[in-house]
Amino acid sequence: MSTTPNEEARSRGKAPAGERVADWADGRLGIYSLAKSNMRKIFPDHWSFMLGEVCMYSFLIIILTGVYLTLFFHPSMNEVEYHGSYVPLQGQLMSEAFSSTLHISFDVRGGLLIRQIHHWAALIFLAGMFVHMMRVFFTGAFRKPREINWLFGFLLFVLGMFTGFTGYSLPDDLLSGTGVRFTEGAILSMPIVGSYISFFLFGGEFPGHDFVARFYSIHILLLPGIMLGLMVGHLILVFYHKHTQFAGPGKSEKNVVGMPLLPVYMAKAGGFFFLVFGVIAAIAAVTQINPIWAMGPYRPDQVSTGAQPDWYMGFAEGLVRYMPGWEINFWGHTLVLGVFIPLMLFGLVLAAIALYPFIESWVTGDKSEHHILDRPRNAPTRTAFGVAWVTVYMVGLVGGGNDLIATHFNLSINDVTWFVRIFFFAGPVIAFIATKRICLGLQRRDHDKVLHGRETGIIKRLPHGEFIEVHEPLSQEQLHTLTAHHQYEPAEIGPTVDENGVERKVKTSEKLRVKLSNAYYGEDNQIPKPSVEEYKEITSGHGHH
Amino acid sequence: MSSQDIPEENLPAEQEHAHVAVSVADEENPFADPGLPPHEHRIQDIDERAAKRSERVVALLFTVSMLATVGFIVSYVTIPHDKSIFVFPIGHISALNFALGLTLGTALFCIGAGAVHWARTLMSDVEVADERHPIAASPEVRAKVHADFKQGAKESAIGRRGLIRTTMFGALALVPLSGVMLLRDLGPLPGTSLRHTLWAKGKLLVNMNTNQPLRPEDVAVGSLTFAKPEGLEETDEEFQNEIAKAALMIIRLQPDNIKDKRELQWSHEGIVAFSKICTHVGCPISLYEQQTHHVLCPCHQSTFDLSDGARVIFGPAGHALPQLRIGVNDEGYLQALGDFEEPVGPAFWERG
Numbered sequence: 001m002s003t004t005p006n007e008e009a010r011s012r013g014k015a016p017a018g019e020r021v022a023d024w025a026d027g028r029l030g031i032y033s034l035a036k037s038n039m040r041k042i043f044p045d046h047w048s049f050m051l052g053e054v055c056m057y058s059f060l061i062i063i064l065t066g067v068y069l070t071l072f073f074h075p076s077m078n079e080v081e082y083h084g085s086y087v088p089l090q091g092q093l094m095s096e097a098f099s100s101t102l103h104i105s106f107d108v109r110g111g112l113l114i115r116q117i118h119h120w121a122a123l124i125f126l127a128g129m130f131v132h133m134m135r136v137f138f139t140g141a142f143r144k145p146r147e148i149n150w151l152f153g154f155l156l157f158v159l160g161m162f163t164g165f166t167g168y169s170l171p172d173d174l175l176s177g178t179g180v181r182f183t184e185g186a187i188l189s190m191p192i193v194g195s196y197i198s199f200f201l202f203g204g205e206f207p208g209h210d211f212v213a214r215f216y217s218i219h220i221l222l223l224p225g226i227m228l229g230l231m232v233g234h235l236i237l238v239f240y241h242k243h244t245q246f247a248g249p250g251k252s253e254k255n256v257v258g259m260p261l262l263p264v265y266m267a268k269a270g271g272f273f274f275l276v277f278g279v280i281a282a283i284a285a286v287t288q289i290n291p292i293w294a295m296g297p298y299r300p301d302q303v304s305t306g307a308q309p310d311w312y313m314g315f316a317e318g319l320v321r322y323m324p325g326w327e328i329n330f331w332g333h334t335l336v337l338g339v340f341i342p343l344m345l346f347g348l349v350l351a352a353i354a355l356y357p358f359i360e361s362w363v364t365g366d367k368s369e370h371h372i373l374d375r376p377r378n379a380p381t382r383t384a385f386g387v388a389w390v391t392v393y394m395v396g397l398v399g400g401g402n403d404l405i406a407t408h409f410n411l412s413i414n415d416v417t418w419f420v421r422i423f424f425f426a427g428p429v430i431a432f433i434a435t436k437r438i439c440l441g442l443q444r445r446d447h448d449k450v451l452h453g454r455e456t457g458i459i460k461r462l463p464h465g466e467f468i469e470v471h472e473p474l475s476q477e478q479l480h481t482l483t484a485h486h487q488y489e490p491a492e493i494g495p496t497v498d499e500n501g502v503e504r505k506v507k508t509s510e511k512l513r514v515k516l517s518n519a520y521y522g523e524d525n526q527i528p529k530p531s532v533e534e535y536k537e538i539t540s541g542h543g544h545h
Numbered sequence: 546m547s548s549q550d551i552p553e554e555n556l557p558a559e560q561e562h563a564h565v566a567v568s569v570a571d572e573e574n575p576f577a578d579p580g581l582p583p584h585e586h587r588i589q590d591i592d593e594r595a596a597k598r599s600e601r602v603v604a605l606l607f608t609v610s611m612l613a614t615v616g617f618i619v620s621y622v623t624i625p626h627d628k629s630i631f632v633f634p635i636g637h638i639s640a641l642n643f644a645l646g647l648t649l650g651t652a653l654f655c656i657g658a659g660a661v662h663w664a665r666t667l668m669s670d671v672e673v674a675d676e677r678h679p680i681a682a683s684p685e686v687r688a689k690v691h692a693d694f695k696q697g698a699k700e701s702a703i704g705r706r707g708l709i710r711t712t713m714f715g716a717l718a719l720v721p722l723s724g725v726m727l728l729r730d731l732g733p734l735p736g737t738s739l740r741h742t743l744w745a746k747g748k749l750l751v752n753m754n755t756n757q758p759l760r761p762e763d764v765a766v767g768s769l770t771f772a773k774p775e776g777l778e779e780t781d782e783e784f785q786n787e788i789a790k791a792a793l794m795i796i797r798l799q800p801d802n803i804k805d806k807r808e809l810q811w812s813h814e815g816i817v818a819f820s821k822i823c824t825h826v827g828c829p830i831s832l833y834e835q836q837t838h839h840v841l842c843p844c845h846q847s848t849f850d851l852s853d854g855a856r857v858i859f860g861p862a863g864h865a866l867p868q869l870r871i872g873v874n875d876e877g878y879l880q881a882l883g884d885f886e887e888p889v890g891p892a893f894w895e896r897g
Contacts, residue, residue: 042675079780085627093779108627112642113649145680178828178844181789185826185891195739195893200731205738205786206827242677250581253672257581264668269662280652283644300789301753301771301821303829305843320861321845325825329864338863339826341893371677403846413846414859450576451762476579483576514865535575 039526041263044245044258048135052238053269054128055156057276058121059231063102066220072108074100075170075216077209086293094172094297098210101171101292116284122164123289124280126312129157133353137386140374141244142357144367151238152230154354159227161312166219168290168310172212175290177298178307180211186320189339207300246373247484253371306404311397316346318399322420349396351391363516364488376486376501377446381520387435389427395423436525441536443527448475450530451538473539483529491517552773562625581672581886589666599666606659620644735895737874740888742774742790744869749775750793750818750879759795764816769833769840771821772794774881790889792821792829793869794878798838805854811870813879818869819855820889825862827890840866863892 015023024462026032043049076096082089088107104111133153136142142150165183169176184206188194203210242256251257259265295304309317319342326337360382376383398405399420406413453471460470474482491514498504519525583724589596620641630640634682682690703710749758753771766772772793777784800815808817819840821829838852855866867889868883888896 042673078677107626109621109641110645112639114647116642118648181828182826182844182859187827188891191894193894195735195895198893199733199735200728203732206789207785208732210732239844241680242675248673249579250674252578254677256677257672259670259672262668263804264664267660267664267668271657272666274653274655274657274660276657278650278652278657280650281646281653282650285643285650286632286638288638298785300785300827301773301792301829303831305829305832305841307844323861325857325863326848327892329897333894334892334896335894336863336892338861369680403843417846417860476575476577477582479576480578483580525794532574532576 038239039262040260041242042256042258042260044243044251044256046246048139048283048405049243050272051128051132053272054276055125055132056231056235057123057273058128058280059227060273061121061277061280062118062125063224063228065114065121065206066224068114069104069118070220072100072104072111073097073170073216075213077172077207077212089293089296092297095212097170097172098292101173109407113281113284116287116289117280118257119168119289120283120287121280122167123310123312124276126157126160126310129153129160129275130312133157134386134390137353138358138376139244139246139381140370140379140382143370145241146244147357147361149234149241150455151354152234154236154350156227156230156234158350159223159230163219163223164225164310165313166215166223169215170219171290171292172213172298173292174295174298174302174304175292175307177207177300178303178315179309180298181206181300182317186339186343189343191333191335191340204366207298219256221269234276235250239423242371243387244371244373246375246399248481251372253369256371306407308401308404314400315349315393315396316342318396318402318420321402322399322417322424324421349389349392356385363491363513363520365491365513372484374485377439377442378487380436380526383439384432384435388432391427391431392424395420395427399424416483440524440527443529447527447530450479450482451535479535484528487526487529488517488521490514490520490522546775561684581674587666587670596667599662599726603659603663603667604640606655606662606841610652610655610659610686613648613655617645617652620648632892704897739890739893739895742884742889743777743787744774744791744881744884746881746883747874748881749874750795750871751775751777753792760877761814761816761873761879763880764795764797766797766799766815767835768797771830772818789827789866790822792822794819794821794830794833794840794866796833796851802838804852807857808852808868811868811882813871816852816871816879818871818881819849819851820885822890823862824857824864824866824889825860825891830866 022031073094078096079093080096080099082092082094082099082102084090084102084107086102089102094307104115106112122358136150136153145175169180184198184202187198187201187356191195198206201214203214243258245251245256245258247383248257296302308314320339323338323342326341328335328337374382374397399417402413402420405411406416453473456470456472458470460468460469493506493510493514496504496506553652589599624641624644626639626641628640629637631637631642632643681687697702750772751757751774752759752763753773753804758775759770759772772795773788773791774791777787777791781787795816795818796814798815800809800812803809803812803815803817811817816823821831823830823840823842823844825845825847828842830840830842830847830849832841832843833839834841835850837850839848839850839858840855841848842860842862845861847862848858849855849862849866850858855868857863857865870887871879872882876882
């Protein structure tokens with residue numbers, strides 16, 4: 001018997017309110033099919049998977065606090081005389097941008113707190129993205145099918161840098177103005193178009209009357225708008241691909257093992273937002289950041305010592321500081337290599353890490369999906385490359401802080417600069433070699449552990465007086481975990497004659513690929529994992545002792 | 546609480562087996578995947594009293610959060626915005642900022658801590674496996690999509706009607722040019738403005754600090770004085786743009802200490818005037834070393850020797866600081882004898 005519409009409505013009326021709202025929404029948005037695949041979605045558990053969450057939450061915090069700041073900030077370079085409650089600057093000429101930032105800091109109750117939360121969250125956002133990127137890199141989580149998501153993440157990192165830069169330039173204080181001047185100098189160094197771009201960016205000569213208003217719309221609308229889109233895309237892909245996991249019992253390329261989104265991850269991840277926000281608020285309560293009142297308003301003829309950008313720009317700052325001042329003059333033109341090369345290097349170093357996934361997949365020729373993460377030791381060449389890259393980055397940071405290092409450690413600024421000049425080249429090479437050795441050493445250790453068991457630390461004295469250490473065989477769980485990784489065979493140059501016996505020309509790209517493949521997976525570049533036969537031979541041998 | 550207190554019926558039978566498996570289960574392949582390990586119960590799963598305790602901890606955290614929010618509101622209303630307090634070891638800080646930040650931080654943190662504790666102790670921690678499906682579509686779907694696309698392209702006749710195709714791409718390629726054109730008025734063209742400053746023949750050198758014209762006797766040996774061209778006032782509309790180019794650094798050397806011939810010619814009684822704007826990326830140079838006559842840019846540490854034509858002796862700057870030719874007028878004031886002969890500040894393509 002079919003129910004009449006009336007009866008149906010009444011039976012629905014009895015359903016709990018939440019269900020009725022959900023039914024209503026489903027009839028219009030189709031939320032049930034979305035919820036079906038996602039509500040109990042499984043997420044694996046590992047502490048390093050939390051790093052991306054730190055980024056996401058600090059980004060949300062930045063948006064929330066940023067909207068609040070826009071209610072009080074005046075993005076204008078009109079000169080005004082200050083009459084607010086910060087006594088030392090009363091009567092001073094300054095831009096409206098600077099005076100409204102003073103107003104936020106001293107006259108809006110809680111304004112300073114929100115400003116400091118905003119700035120601290122930005123530093124943590126960038127640091128979080130850096131560490132998250134390293135997690136993804138060193139565990140090989142960027143491999144197929146996640147290469148595009150790697151690029152999304154990379155773009156978020158780069159745009160985050162520029163959003164941060166345009167943000168801290170807004171108060172128009174002496175420190176940030178110096179940074180803007182540096183940017184102008186760097187733009188001027190670009191061949192042919194430099195002075196034009198500079199004049200278009202600043203609305204004429206530096207500093208002009210426009211850059212605060214222009215940076216403002218870039219900082220609060222253009223860049224964060226793009227970043228929000230990228231972040232949503234990033235998350236959709238994380239859901240769509242399902243999370244990666246480390247090898248272990250019960251875990252395979254075909255499954256994902258963990259706990260469901262509802263309720264465990266809803267509570268853990270949702271709670272984590274509040275943890276991140278709470279910690280940042282506490283930091284902002286006790287740790288002053290960017291005290292613009294101590295620096296004063298920007299004047300292009302004034303500067304203070306120890307001028308530093310925010311940390312994420314330190315690497316670019318370093319490149320500029322330790323580059324020799326090369327200039328080439330010809331035919332009435334100047335090629336400012338001393339600034340232009342660092343500008344290019346800044347892009348190239350970043351591009352190297354962005355493009356790496358494509359290079360590795362070209363070398364391996366592997367077209368399959370990877371959902372099981374690598375332990376860094378099991379991909380020695382990749383790990384070594386990553387550490388070399390981090391080394392270049394860190395040398396840049398050291399170079400960017402060469403004055404502070406010199407004054408804090410009582411060193412000569414010239415020596416520090418020469419150190420970073422040499423280490424820019426030597427550092428990554430040393431790091432590469434050392435990392436590779438360490439990885440191979442750890443692989444050997446795993447190899448021994450699988451074959452001979454765990455060192456128990458128990459020393460046994462045999463009847464004839466010999467001391468031996470007791471080794472305990474590993475459980476099957478541990479054996480599986482240590483041997484689950486895939487090892488590639490190094491590529492070889494294919495037959496140089498085709499099936500008709502005609503000689504084939506080996507392309508340079510193929511030669512390069514084979515060479516790289518051998519550097520990755522050839523003899524001495526990875527330790528073959530123990531085979532079942534080896535294991536059986538050794539364990540049965542033990543029995544006969 | 547010891548394990549004796551746990552009611553017998555709550556102790557799961559599997560607990561016995563949880564820690565044994567050291568022996569290899571699979572004789573054929575000792576490295577084979579043994580499958581998910583059995584779930585190990587938490588104390589809260591088997592002891593209702595422990596679970597109750599967890600519940601109380603979570604509720605306490607949520608309560609602390611509520612109290613902290615009340616504290617935030619009370620602080621906002623009662624603490625004056627200009628009150629400072631001494632907090633060891635931070636020092637004197639704004640009382641309001643400190644109180645608001647800590648109460649807000651506590652309120653937020655306790656919500657988070659409560660939720661996480663709830664999830665970790667009371668929600669199910671049984672690991673579940675979800676299947677993965679290949680990201681790429683099945684061959685049938687792939688074939689269908691390709692066929693559909695070909696059908697659509699065929700129906701549009703884009704391949705056959707070349708004239709439409711070409712003109713459409715042409716129109717689409719050209720239309721963004723309007724947007725590019727609109728950017729033209731972002732700023733004026735550079736022209737020669739980067740080559741000129743306010744300095745001109747007869748302009749007096751005005752002390753930046755006292756706002757008085759300088760006489761040679763005002764400049765002592767070993768001192769560093771900053772100057773601006775006469776007539777440029779802080780309240781001027783274009784003050785920032787002009788001072789960004791015209792800022793001047795004046796020092797006095799013993800004339801026989803000046804190594805560079807042109808520098809000596811352009812000086813007056815050992816007084817030399819150089820652009821204060823670094824030739825690297827434009828920071829104002831302000832660290833002067835009396836004994837060596839070196840100046841150091843605090844931004845990127847380019848170092849210039851002011852006794853030798855301000856040539857670069859260290860750091861990333863590419864060329865010497867431009868010198869301003871100075872003299873004394875009839876009334877005995879220091880004056881410029883012209884503009885800088887080369888552009889000041891960072892180098893650029895048209896500089897030459």
